[in-house]
Amino acid sequence: MAELFKVLVVDDEPGMRSGIARVLKECVVSLPEMKTEVRFTVVEADSAEQGLDIIELQKPDMILLDHKLPGMTGLELLIKIAEKKIDILSIMMTAYASLETAVEATRNGAYDFLAKPFSPAELKNLIRKASARILYKRQARSLAEEKKKVRFEFISVLAHELKSPLAAIQGYLNIVHERILGNDLEVYDSMIDRSLIRLEGMKKLIFDLLDMTRIESEQRKREFTNINVCEHAKKAIEISALAAKEHNISIELQCGDNVMMNGDVLEIDIILNNLISNAIKYNKENGKVDVNIGSNNNFIIIKVSDTGIGMKEEETKKLFKDFVRIKNEQTRNIIGSGLGLSTVNKLVQMYDGKISVQSEFTKGSTFIVELMKNSQNIKDESGTQPNNILVKTDETN
Amino acid sequence: MDKKILIVDDDTDFIEQLEIMLKQANYSIDKTYSRAEAEEYLQKNKPDLAIVDLMMENTDSGFALCYHIKKKYNNLPVIMVTAVTNETGFQFDAATKEEQTWIRADAFLAKPIRFEQLKRELTRLLGN
DSSP: OEEEEEEEEEOSOHHHHHHHHHHHHHOOEEEGGGTEEEEEEEEEESSHHHHHHHHHHHOOSEEEEESOOSSSOHHHHHHHHHHTTOOOEEEEEESSOOHHHHHHHHHTTEEEEEESSOOHHHHHHHHHHHHHHHHHHHHHHHHHHHHHHHHHHHHHHHHHHHHHHHHHHHHHHHHHHTTTTOSOGGGGHHHHHHHHHHHHHHHHHHHHHHHHHHHHSSOSOOOEEEEEHHHHHHHHHHHHHHHHHHTTOEEEEEEOSOOEEEEEHHHHHHHHHHHHHHHHHTSOTTOEEEEEEEEOSSEEEEEEEEOSOOOOHHHHHTTTSTTOOOOSTTTTTOOOOSOHHHHHHHHHHHTTOEEEEEEETTTEEEEEEEEETTTTOOOOOOOOOOOOOOOOTTTOO | OOOEEEEEOSOHHHHHHHHHHHHHTTOEEEEEOSHHHHHHHHHHOOOSEEEEESOSSSTTHHHHHHHHHHHHOTTOOEEEEESOOGGGTOOGGGOOHHHHHHHOOSEEEESSOOHHHHHHHHHHHHOO
């Protein structure tokens, strides 16, 4: 990549202007850390007034500005640039280099100061620094804009996800209210059921959104402790036990050796709760869920398999994105927000881990999550004994 | 013969509501759940009108489908519907003339759709 910066030189001495122009025209600043090279074109002005016109018309990237000028001074021009919020990097030059002028100039937005007389090497050096500065600033700005864009997109999809259930419920209520299907109230029962399901879905979306915000806001302090992932999997299974029982789904937990990791309890719980509750929600009557917690040298490996409805290949590909839900007749009555797995995915990245899914349509899915045991570089002091636990929820109670 | 209406929406509740209303108004309906399904359906069928949701698998699926319909089946009237209006920058009920020519739908309705309003648009576009 190559950049071409336009430099405006404002000085009332023609010799000074052409001297600088000569140096800059031959100057190539290479910035390997930014994978770019900068060259320069020069525009000259002999007064601050003329300089200001050029700034407004030609929008140079950088200005080399003499302090002492006939008419408007260099400092006054700096103030004008600041007032007009013009995006330009300014460097002051003066033969009367005093600390006072330097301070005054930087206070008014000058990036740096060049004391006359200066050598071509000094000029090149400063130009190099200034060019890097301009590019860094632009890079940061485009990153911030990208972030804003992503945020806006997220919010417009969120608005849709919140408004859709409202519209669905309102639509059903309108039909009931206007008695479109006559005065026999029983025909409206299924609409009331659907409205209640959509309300539950909305509630879940709000909860999941809070989880996600807590994780992404970075406001919340992550508290790392030594966690036995198996114990937390047991807890997650208990939370889902009632839902499993309703559909007569059995859950088996198998724990390998050394399943301790350094993690934040809330985060690990969110991962396990989402994987296990999904395996139950998207299962079939009398189905089965296998939870397997294992490990290798550096990673905890969580495997959750179900005998559920499964997914098509193209569906698994987009599964970890925000608000993605697989919509079909089987999932119609399943309450989900489309944020659960995307949140899990974000958490997994925070543990330098991996998430993957294997799925067969109508047969079931297996989710595999790998979490680095020591993503925080705190030494694992795990001294726990290996254990093998088997929990069957269809037997509890 | 009843006039046939194609519904394209990934929200089954919305489809159900439309189905109830359209049947009451003596229209027959066919349902598809995505842009791709609708395009496939249109290769073999000739409905009298299509009701298309804006946000399906992508945030602009409805626009894309509408564009496709108007290009390939110019005589098929399209009603665009969405739950989101201002957030996407489109105020459907108050869409400007320019926006309407660009989107090229024949009517824009905000969800939830009111029965009376729907009947009015259908009569306008299909006659009695």
